Amino acid sequence: MPTTPRARARARTMNDIVRIGREHLASNGASALSLRAVARDLGVVSSAVYRYVRSRDELLTLLVVDGYNALGDTVDAALRDASDDPIDSLRLLGRTVRHWALAEPAHYGLLFGTPVPGYSAPAAETTAPGTRVIVALQKLFARAYQADLLIPPAREVRVTAPLAQSFARIRDEFQLDLPDWLIARSVTFWVGLFGAVSADVFDMYGVDTFADRNELFELHLDALLDMLGYHG
Template sequence: MEGTPRDRARSQTMADIVRIGRQHLSTEGAAALSLRAVARDLGVVSSAVYRYVASRDELLTLLVVAGYDELGDAVDSALGKVEEGDFGARLSAIGTTVRAWAVGEPAMYALLFGSPVPGYHAPAERTTEPGTRVVRALVQLWAQAYAAGAIQVPQGPPVPGSLAEAFVAVRAELGLDLPDQVLARGVLAWAALFGCISFEVFGQYGPDTFGDPAALFEHQLRVLAETVGLTDRA
């Protein structure tokens, strides 16, 4: 660890605060997070912890960024093990990695993708970049597959004019060369991917409704690939 002993001590304290905050998130929930409780478990007076974290909202932001980065790192690592031209396998890597992380970290997943925490508004300047890492991986997958001829542009309902206008801005912002139908279905796949995971994590299917949730999710991924028009390879 670089820096002066004081810098290292501060970094360690910040890491401990986030670690304890994460524990409280799992046991108490986001709405009940308390810096006083964190200070108690850290072994310091409550006033001392405010020198590191200014408020409950600041702690929530630290947890949000940590969660997004952890999830993004997991997806990047999974993609690094899959051949770039095997687009079906890359979609599977993204989906199964997000699901595994969500199932293993339900409290963090709920903070990122569940109901908003009352009174808390995540600062866009700190959370947008880490928070879009997974969707950007999906967008990159669609773009690479389309460029390689591995997406058969699906026929479907025409894209409404107002949505087509919005897609112009999306293409410009992300540097994409994708037709409206692929973009529309890519958005559907993005929403459906997290919807399927959320149903499982939050128990919306009911207890023991499906004997093998992993197999159900794998099937859902294949359906989503077909929806976008994705083939395994060019």
């Protein structure tokens, strides 16, 4: 927490800039973000904003981090009240991601939609918040595996040495004790989950194709859990 009046004032201003940036993101889209427009709504001259945020790309990074943390906080809050069953928690996580995305389509689009031309998110600032949901997924996969809820494939999964090294780095990074087949399936689960959410948020289905998208999403979750190896 900021401890001096100047630090507290700066923190308030930064919060206001991010809040106004979120509003502009929702109304105008990421490509149209403008520090001048943010300054206008903040009630200051544009040069004053540059003392806090040096460029449009820096504002985008603030919004990316804000979005990842908002999604991560929402998922963490939901899982705190979840049952001890990791499969139920995986379903809850999936539903929570979808509900947040449908409620925050502009923010979700910034994180998982079409890249903003000319912008590249700096890994040093965005990787940790950007992997919060992935970390939560991996922990649930590990719990399900340790509880013998996931059936391994009938045919042995073989991966090349370079990919095996990638899997080993994932095990080390997340401190997981998972076999290669489950790491491969966990990636498929993650991609499938966000693909299903994106299809809904970005209306890839078309308006009248499916009568009940909530039910459709539950079927997606069933299929992803089947793929993962759950046959409860």
